[in-house]
Amino acid sequence: MKKIILFFLLALSAFPMRADEGMWFLMFIERLNHRDMEKMGLQLTADEIYSINHHSLKDAIVQFNGGCTAEIVSKDGLVLTNHHCGYDAIAELSTAEQNYLKNGFWAKDRKSEMKPSSLFVRFFVRMDDVSKRILSKLNDKMTEAERDKAIAAEIALIEKENNEGGKYTVSVRSFFQGNEFYYFVYQDYKDVRLVGTPPESVGKFGGDTDNWEWPRHTGDFSMFRVYADKDGNPADYSDKNVPLQPKHYLPVSLKGVQENDFAMILGYPGRTNRWMPAGGIEQNVKFAYPAWVEGAKTGMDNMKKYMDQDATIRLMYASKYASTANYWKNRQGMIDALSKFGTAKTKAAQEAKFDKWANKPENKAKYGNVITNINKFYGMTNEKARHDNYLQQLLRTSSYGTIARGIGKQFEAYAKADAKDRAEMKPDMVLMIDEFFKEVYIPAEKDILAAQLHLYATKSTGYKIAPMVETLGAANNNDFKTYVTSAFELSMFSSPERMKAFLEVPNAAMVTGDPLYTLSNDLLTHLAAKSDDIAKAQNDYGAAFRNLVDGxxxxxxxxxxxxxxxxxLRLTYGKVRALPADKRNDAKINNYTTMEGMIKKYKAGDEEFDLPARLMELNKKKDYGQYADKAGYMPINFLTDNDITGGNSGSPVLNGKGELIGIAFDGNIEAMAGDVIFDPKLQRTINVDIRYVLWIIDKYAGAKHIVDEMTIVK
Structure with missing residues (x-):
């Protein structure tokens, strides 16, 4: 272990880099980053950031519901994250009559806080290096499948050794493409309740138009609370549970930000591909991402026409639409940015240099075929990547695309069970049916499925499409409307009444023979299938990519x-940093935005740019309270040059003292290639100024009791 860490440190010292690039392990902060961070303005010790022996910053940072980040901001377990991270939970708790997405919600007391059906936060306990242990079980003669099996076996042992009888969740993850391994210990809390959220006109101000754009004026935040049993342990929801008393919570600063102020972010970045080979970038830009964009847009268009007709339908599809729209714009931005900066060409030049080194006599045995095998794999899978992305967007936007994998399998199991087991399963089956139809509107589902089948059948021309789709397309000139209409008329999955009737007289053949089940099964089976040639190329690619990174x-x-x-969990650090002057921003320096700038965007009744009347009135009176900047304006958002990606949504932005100054929620579209290559000139993180968050809670919502719960630093 010491040798691995020493090599890591020596390698880093040989390559100086900008301090604002990188997503760093907390356990290495003292050795790798602390000195640079101090020079930039950090006033905390490394031990105050990460410690396993006493409370530290890491104890206030949680992974929120598996896909975002959040932070604890009071001694009673109050949680701040993004509005878009809490979106699913808020939508679930909303009805057409009590629409908390549209109108906002603020709990007047603890009893008024609301529990969504499924929501959890994950606390990070500790991590450690198990590279030597796992790598000792592997050898170069193994296929990738054999290697994966050996790794999985050792991971199972490590997880069992460290979970303390199920108290903790343990996750072993690979790094540097399988050249290093670390385990992470977490503790999950599942009783998490909604405390407050601004109306959608604040939390999503700017909508799709402003998404990934600067200047920005979005109050992208929501608030929750973590509950535990009386001893502070995780517990299922109960009215006997009490607010969690966290090991650490973040103080909140009202001092504001200035250009070049130190800023660090702790969070759970989801996925970057900075080590991706040139062929992978080329494949994404020319094959995968264009299909993703077109498929996502097709799904969105067919959701939107029904969402605009009815508030109930809008709530049904609000979360799916928002998620699809977010990645639709992201992927188009990636295409544009990666093309503009010639990222694939830059990577190819690096790989050509590497290939010369790899084919020197002393290196050839291990590294000589690396680039050849990588490029061979991409050459064989370019058209498949296009095909897979069209099909995946069908499956992501159609609730019936994956029915064979979800509800269908449950119905098969129910039909095959004996009478006793069915009696036990039945209540859960009824609940599952009811939950499914909370997010399904049949006319919309028909149109989504028919449109996506048409797109898939007509655009995935370079790779063989699913057999059933090919047959149906040939018979109907790729017009799937008639077939889809007929399938829904015949399918038991098209109504809750039919599905519940099946529970009374179950028959497995009715499930597997159902037209919507059959179509879904055909699509899923085809997506998972691959030829022997592609399977071999994929095996060779796995080894080659790992050796490329190692080499x-x-x-x-x-x-x-x-x-x-x-x-x-990672830490990224940098500074408050402006972009070049922009006439669209009324701010004196283009590193922040103001409420006046937001008001200028206001469009009465517009879905994206409407604003609450009360907010407009308060602004007219300049009633900003203690939350105004010392220059007199009301701040909304600000920029830093931190290195983040998806999953960092909701992450705390901290000053040098570890005080909360903002909440990260987006990046700028000019640097959309950031998941593949970091651009120090353009890359920015867009953050909600914490003063705007507090102003909304206190002055706009009249929920000062929530602000009073926090430790405010003036």
Missing amino acids: LRVSKMAPIKYPDANST
């Missing part, structure tokens, strides 16, 4: 020295 590090040609993000 780049050994040869000291590696363009970066930190591991890709993979939803594990």
